[in-house]
Amino acid sequence: MSTSRTSPVATGLLALTGAGMVVALYLAFLYAPTEAMMGDVQRIFYFHVPMAWVAFLAFGVVFVGSVLYLWKGQERWDRLAYSAARLGVLFTSLNVITGVLWAKPIWGTWWVWDPRLTTTTVLWLLYIAYLVVHSAAESGRGSRFAAVFGIVGFVDVPVVYMSIRWWRTMHPAPVIAGGSDSGLAPSMLFTLLFSVALFTLLFVYLLRQSLAVHRLEAEVEMLSQEGSVG
Amino acid sequence: MDNNIGYLIAAYAIIWLAIFGYCYRLSRRQEALRRRLAALRQEQRGPARTASAPAPSRASPGLSPSQ
Numbered sequence: 001m002s003t004s005r006t007s008p009v010a011t012g013l014l015a016l017t018g019a020g021m022v023v024a025l026y027l028a029f030l031y032a033p034t035e036a037m038m039g040d041v042q043r044i045f046y047f048h049v050p051m052a053w054v055a056f057l058a059f060g061v062v063f064v065g066s067v068l069y070l071w072k073g074q075e076r077w078d079r080l081a082y083s084a085a086r087l088g089v090l091f092t093s094l095n096v097i098t099g100v101l102w103a104k105p106i107w108g109t110w111w112v113w114d115p116r117l118t119t120t121t122v123l124w125l126l127y128i129a130y131l132v133v134h135s136a137a138e139s140g141r142g143s144r145f146a147a148v149f150g151i152v153g154f155v156d157v158p159v160v161y162m163s164i165r166w167w168r169t170m171h172p173a174p175v176i177a178g179g180s181d182s183g184l185a186p187s188m189l190f191t192l193l194f195s196v197a198l199f200t201l202l203f204v205y206l207l208r209q210s211l212a213v214h215r216l217e218a219e220v221e222m223l224s225q226e227g228s229v230g
Numbered sequence: 231m232d233n234n235i236g237y238l239i240a241a242y243a244i245i246w247l248a249i250f251g252y253c254y255r256l257s258r259r260q261e262a263l264r265r266r267l268a269a270l271r272q273e274q275r276g277p278a279r280t281a282s283a284p285a286p287s288r289a290s291p292g293l294s295p296s297q
Binding site for chain 1: 234235237238240241242244245248249252253256257259260263264266267270271274
């Protein structure tokens with residue numbers, strides 16, 4: 001294992017993400033036009049939606065990692081699922097916080113038990129439970145139990161996504177793939193897609209870094225055990 | 231600019247603070263683990279080198295300045 005230095009790939013990803021952040025801020029604040037009904041506060045949208053996308057992606061990785069861990073029994077799949085779950089919870093939290101800050105000036109309230117908000121809260125709690133179960137585990141049995149949680153919890157992801165299509169909600173209607181009356185101005189769509197790509201890159205970087213931490217922890221544990229035996 | 235700009239600034243500030251905080255925490259953890267790993271490797275190398283070194287008390291008993 002060569003974990004003693006930061007890899008050039010990680011450095012490159014960090015540099016690319018940093019440069020992308022500057023561009024994303026420029027696009028969100030200066031390039032995209034001000035929305036006619038909501039005004040400037042609508043610009044939260046350009047980061048609120050990517051937070052949700054990255055959270056879904058992270059939970060998808062948890063699902064795949066959990067399935068592979070139960071199937072093959074290799075630790076690395078458990079580490080992948082656990083690292084992705086932590087990132088999923090982080091990005092879901094940011095999605096909820098930015099949503100709350102957007103709701104207050106537009107709806108006049110911080111929170112409503114609307115289907116989209118409720119299903120997102122359930123998703124958030126499910127993966128917090130996953131992290132608690134995983135952290136409380138002392139052996140592979142706990143990891144296997146967490147993996148089952150990671151698979152079952154993923155069922156809520158399509159429910160969250162479809163909630164604004166299935167039920168009447170206060171949450172804005174979908175702007176992409178939402179029907180004939182949905183859509184965005186080209187400059188708004190470009191800004192959104194740029195942010196989605198940028199946060200996907202950031203997710204890849206953070207996931208790699210989390211996995212590097214787990215590898216280092218495993219190496220330290222192995223050497224500590226060797227030292228105590230010797 | 232409307233009077234809701236504070237919400238917009240708060241949303242962006244929270245996002246960046248959380249992400250930078252997470253990155254910082256990860257890099258600090260990596261750094262601490264690398265130091266621990268280096269110390270453990272050093273510990274493992276230390277006794278091995280002592281064991282392979284020649285024992286001075288056996289090699290030169292007759293050349294001791296006290297005799």
